[in-house]
Amino acid sequence: MTLALGCLLAAGILLVASPFLWPATTGSVPTKPGIRDRARTHLVQAGLGAVPVPAFLAISIVLGVAGGAFVQAVLGVFALAVVTAIGGILLPSLLVRWRAMSKRRANRTVWPDVVDHLVAAVRSGLALPDSVSSLAQAGPVGTRAAFAEFEREYRATGSFTRSLDQLKDAMADPIADRILETLRMAREVGGSDLTVVLRSLAAWLRQDAAIRQEVEARQSWILNAAKLGVAAPWIILLLLATRPEAALAYNTPAGLAVILGGLVISVVAYRVMLALGKLPQERRWFQ
DSSP states (O other): OHHHHHHHHHHHHHHHHHHHHSOOOTTTSOOOOOHHHHHHHHHHHTTOTTSOHHHHHHHHHHHHHHHHHHHHHHTOOHHHHHHHHHHHHHHHHHHHHHHHHHHHHHHHTTHHHHHHHHHHHHHTTOOHHHHHHTHHHHSOGGGHHHHHHHHHHHHHHOOHHHHHHHHHHHHOOHHHHHHHHHHHHHHHHOOSOHHHHHHHHHHHHHHHHHHHHHHHHHHHHHHHHHHHHHHHHHHHHHHHHTSHHHHHHHTSHHHHHHHHHHHHHHHHHHHHHHHHHOOOOOOOOOO
């Protein structure tokens, strides 16, 4: 009996550990994008697709080192210099993510108009490639550059699939992925319900955008107050560190522990605040 229970326990442990010991191959299950891929996506969504990821990381490190050295030279508090260096390294990433979220929020109200233009072009008798290319002139202003690039690529290669893939990479938006994959399916398998599907998608996008705008408007003052609550102690700390006696106190082991402990608490509180106020975001399933 003991041997049987031991074998069952070993088998259970082996089954639990098997996904980590023998991960699935890339051909069977799609893997999550890595850090580099996520950074590339954020840069594209922020309109900085021409900036290489290594160059962006180098800029972040230089900015962090420069900020830490400046604080150390002015205030002479080592702990604050370390905190400033960490903040300087993370600041470009935060700005890029904020800009990417702002552009996605702005584009959320644009996609229904894009779908309406596509429906009008398809119903007028244009082929799918020509309908997509027409958005370079008739579509919303914020998306015309990407569709103009699609038009140039399609005229150069004549491949609708390849041009759609490049357009998806240029937009890096889950809603754009859904629209373009719908067009790809209609191109490959045909069907007479394309306009019906696109109209239903446009109606759903408008409803989703309206709900998100209402929720974000209600949450905005709470999130801003929470951000101010996180930033206020550090502003006061910087003001106190300008006094020589405070700088001497913060350079002690106890002062170092207070500053680093405050950094940990601030980071945890900020992440919890973002998690509580974050609305579910669509993922890019068709990369």
